[in-house]
Amino acid sequence: MSDIKLAPAPPGVTGSGFFATTLDKAVGLARANSLWPLPFATSCCGIEFMATMGSTYDLARFGAERPSFSPRQSDMLLVMGTIAKKMGPVLKQVYIQMAEPRWVIAVGACASSGGIFDTYSVLQGIDEIIPVDVYVPGCPPRPEAILDGVMRLQDIVKTESVRRRESEEYRKLLESYEIHKDGEIR
């Protein structure tokens, strides 16, 4: 056996020559191990993320080998740094341009809550404009913390129902952020 680690198989029924599991789990396994990141880096947390993508911490191990600075084909929006109110609409547009399924990680104090910038010009947490799945604490968080955030997100993705994105509940969540099915902001 080689020492290459593979993702463990989801729980299911194993017999001779077959393995049965639910579609949810199979799809979740695939999605969780190929989270393609879209870094939205504005400040110091972005620098920490660059270290996370470097060889020492190697985010690529998690199937995040393709960082794209475009919403195309990306699943995981990482918001890193202070988001000023003037930047808010830009971030929201990037989020809307991503295709479903999409997840958001707020990295660091500023993206999560505005951080030390408790002032009129700074958005007090990106969850005021887009839904957030994982918050990474720290100012700035170490690369280990960002990796931990990605792993927490993997747990979320693994257990997410395939039908969640079509559900009424999810539509309501997006509408509470004034994001509608046709991508319009009304």
Add this chain to the structure above:
Amino acid sequence: MAKLDNQVLLERLEQRFAEHVQKTDEPFGLLSVETSKEYIIEVLKYLKTDKELQFIYLTDITAVHYPSQELSIAVVYHVHSLIHNVRIRIKVFLNGDKPEIPTATTVWNGANWMERETYDFFGVIFVGHPDLRRILNVDDMEVFPMRKEYPLEDPNKVDKKEFFFGR
């Protein structure tokens, strides 16, 4: 050429503008004078175009809010003479309710963005400015945030109370 000293500079200004230009202070050798909004553009033009003084570089235009004063907004001009390596600061005090002052874009094109910034943060209206709109803050903002009229923190916020941080 001998270095232009502040005494000579002040004499030249007083010779030209008499009592409309008054010295206020000289911290760290930076001559500071005060004038009125009627004379500010003339003063700037004189400093820039005078053959000897040659204050050709407009360093900054900004403002200060003094809430306790009757004329509560001071517009501050920093002008630099690259030839003499001397700087002068000119202040004009304005009524805080309706701060209006003629634009310096007629003298320096570079004043355009500086005046937009000063309008953005202090609400000073530069009369005759070609495009006076906000430059740094969001366009739909209704306040002028650098005026000392607002509490530093929103008193209604609950998300950053001390007990959340174990204090």
